Amino acid sequence: xxxxxxxxxxxxxxxxxxxxxxxxxxxxxxxxxxxxxxxxxxxxxxxxxxxxxxxxxxxxxxxxxxxxxxxxxxxxxxxxxxxxxxxxxxxxxxxxxxxxxxxxxxxxxxxxxxxxxxxxxxxxxxxxxxxxxxxxxxxxxxxxxxxxxxxxxxxxxxxxxxxxxxxxxxxxxxxxxxxxxxxxxxxxxxxxxxxxxxxxxxxxxxxxxxxxxxxxxxxxxxxxxxxxxxxxxxxxxxxxxxxxxxxxxxxxxxxxxxxxxxxxxxxxxxxxxxxxxxxxxxxxxxxxxxxxxxxxxxxxxxxxxxxxxxxxxxxxxxxxxxxxxxxxxxxxxxxxxxxxxxxxxxxxxxxxxxxxxxxxxxxxxxxxxxxxxxxxxxxx
Amino acid sequence: xxxxxxxxxxxxxxxxxxxxxxxxxxxxxxxxxxxxxxxxxxxxxxxxxxxxxxxxxxxxxxxxxxxxxxxxxxxxxxxxxxxxxxxxxxxxxxxxxxxxxxxxxxxxxxxxxxxxxxxxxxxxxxxxxxxxxxxxxxxxxxxxxxxxxxxxxxxxxxxxxxxxxxxxxxxxxxxxxxxxxxxxxxxxxxxxxxxxxxxxxxxxxxxxxxxxxxxxxxxxxxxxxxxxxxxxxxxxxxxxxxxxxxxxxxxxxxxxxxxxxxxxxxxxxxxxxxxxxxxxxxxxxxxxxxxxx
Numbered sequence: 192x193x194x195x196x197x198x199x200x201x202x203x204x205x206x207x208x209x210x211x212x213x214x215x216x217x218x219x220x221x222x223x224x225x226x227x228x229x230x231x232x233x234x235x236x237x238x239x240x241x242x243x244x245x246x247x248x249x250x251x252x253x254x255x256x257x258x259x260x261x262x263x264x265x266x267x268x269x270x271x272x273x274x275x276x277x278x279x280x281x282x283x284x285x286x287x288x289x290x291x292x293x294x295x296x297x298x299x300x301x302x303x304x305x306x307x308x309x310x311x312x313x314x315x316x317x318x319x320x321x322x323x324x325x326x327x328x329x330x331x332x333x334x335x336x337x338x339x340x341x342x343x344x345x346x347x348x349x350x351x352x353x354x355x356x357x358x359x360x361x362x363x364x365x366x367x368x369x370x371x372x373x374x375x376x377x378x379x380x381x382x383x384x385x386x387x388x389x390x391x392x393x394x395x396x397x398x399x400x401x402x403x404x405x406x407x408x409x410x411x412x413x414x415x416x417x418x419x420x421x422x423x424x425x426x427x428x429x430x431x432x433x434x435x436x437x438x439x440x441x442x443x444x445x446x447x448x449x450x451x452x453x454x455x456x457x458x459x460x461x462x463x464x465x466x467x468x469x470x471x472x473x474x475x476x477x478x479x480x481x482x483x484x485x486x487x488x489x490x491x492x493x494x495x496x497x498x499x500x501x502x503x504x505x506x507x508x509x510x511x512x513x514x515x516x517x518x519x520x521x522x523x524x525x526x527x528x529x530x531x532x533x534x535x536x537x538x539x540x541x542x543x544x545x546x547x548x549x550x551x552x553x554x555x556x557x558x559x560x561x562x563x564x565x566x567x568x569x570x571x
Numbered sequence: 572x573x574x575x576x577x578x579x580x581x582x583x584x585x586x587x588x589x590x591x592x593x594x595x596x597x598x599x600x601x602x603x604x605x606x607x608x609x610x611x612x613x614x615x616x617x618x619x620x621x622x623x624x625x626x627x628x629x630x631x632x633x634x635x636x637x638x639x640x641x642x643x644x645x646x647x648x649x650x651x652x653x654x655x656x657x658x659x660x661x662x663x664x665x666x667x668x669x670x671x672x673x674x675x676x677x678x679x680x681x682x683x684x685x686x687x688x689x690x691x692x693x694x695x696x697x698x699x700x701x702x703x704x705x706x707x708x709x710x711x712x713x714x715x716x717x718x719x720x721x722x723x724x725x726x727x728x729x730x731x732x733x734x735x736x737x738x739x740x741x742x743x744x745x746x747x748x749x750x751x752x753x754x755x756x757x758x759x760x761x762x763x764x765x766x767x768x769x770x771x772x773x774x775x776x777x778x779x780x781x782x783x784x785x786x787x788x789x790x791x792x793x794x795x796x797x798x799x800x801x802x803x804x805x806x807x808x809x810x811x812x813x814x815x816x817x818x819x820x821x822x823x824x825x826x827x828x829x830x831x832x833x834x835x836x837x838x839x840x841x842x843x844x845x846x847x848x849x850x851x852x853x854x855x856x857x858x859x860x861x862x863x864x
Contacts, residue, residue: 192639192640192642192643193643193646193647194643194644194646194647197647202600203597203600206640206644208640208643211604211605212604212605212606213602213603213604213605213636214602214603215599215601215602215636215640216599216600216601216602217597217598217599217600218597218598218600219597220596220597220598221596221597221598221599222597223597224596224597225597225641225644225645225648226644226648227644227648292606319606321606342606343606406605451605
């Protein structure tokens, strides 16, 4: 194990590690006993807020060689790349703020001509870069060069009939995973769970395992970008949500393949009866937009989450904006304002009311629960 | 249990031995294994582990992670100490080099413009200016702000040293050590080059110092004053403008009133302001060690 960096916080600090990658929240005593002191951050009143996000997602391009019908950002081949200088500016700010992880996204980030240079720079700034790609541009030589740069590369995989462009076949995407594995890149697969493809999860796990993926990340469809048009038709229905977790657990055991759920699917754990304490102990959580995560779009504007329209401000002002509660327009600690059934729910801190993008889509206020999560938690 | 930024932090007691062999105290409040592939996959599930009782999960995490973290932290702390010591040593050295180069360049300039002043005297003045600033930097070598400043002026400082050495040659030529060099009047062109370099260097050394010490509150003010400083200085010093009345005609060039005294304000002001910044830096550090201004 190697320490990436320690960021002192009022409660103690966050320790970022590499090999294995992890983030440990520790108290002051833990650090003090090991010879570290947090200085001024350990003095004064508790701000009730982390001093900075733990991760920043940076869109390096909005070009994409595919044009999937439910693309979250509406990318197409006609987009544009962000200049390397602009990305470097965001990276410098991330490093200065003590952010641990940066995720390069897009569009298809491999279309950016200086992607590897940017990843190299991120490493130089003590940031851990990750990447999400559609896999169509991954070649053995690229994978070899990416090996020491990215902490993880995930390939978006969709089964035929899923939301992704049908030209990008399941096998081709898994081929990219195999190429990455052969080059020694840690890679996994991303999979948007829809009402259509949920029955083919077994094929996904089997294929991912055979290709050498180390995990599967399951994502919920979100009504943003072009995805708005198909969202209602592809979103898993109530009974599909209910059976999802048991099915995933069974597949995970069968194929010995860990799986992650994205922030919008985490509420399903809780509605399926998983203890809130266990969810918390493993660091799983619902919506983290603006609390742990910020995203930077191709115009250099900060959003709490890449799917949300809310613009917080230009990335160069992020250190100041981070401490201005008003700039985040209620997205932070949203669970505190939840009403109706959620108001007294014992797991609302973990569930966090579901996905705010869905509320935005339906024109609902942030205090309303996500209407598309079928919740079976008994009311208190 | 504690809530930070909307997140509940649980305590897993860590009981491994600390770095000094004593019983280490403290707790791992929360743990996230892995890294988000696209910043939306927050959380991790290892099959049926999710249905283990909370106490068992907590013990597993603590047992697996805590001892490895202790060893890694020890290595990290050691590496950090070494790096910090190195950085602290660099601070006075670099500031000494930068100011020595800057002062060497200016001493040549002074001796060429004020012909009746002994070059040795100019050299002594240079050392007198560079010495206290270097000493001040030495006394403040652990100051985080100064270390940051040093990071900013590293390249400029080293280039400044180089420039100082280069322009020391005509200086040495003037005092007869290298008489052969006097055969090359082109060296005089070097004054303009020297000026155009040493002024931005003064800007870097002074401006960054003033910015960090909180005299200038924003970078724009720093750059604006620097640009004005350099442009005005250039206009005044280069004898292309009408010089009326020419107070000084020193053999080969004319200087107007302000230009005549430019060696004093163009050189002395950065030196005085840098010294002032370093004093102020020390005071601000005592008040708020985290404040970069």
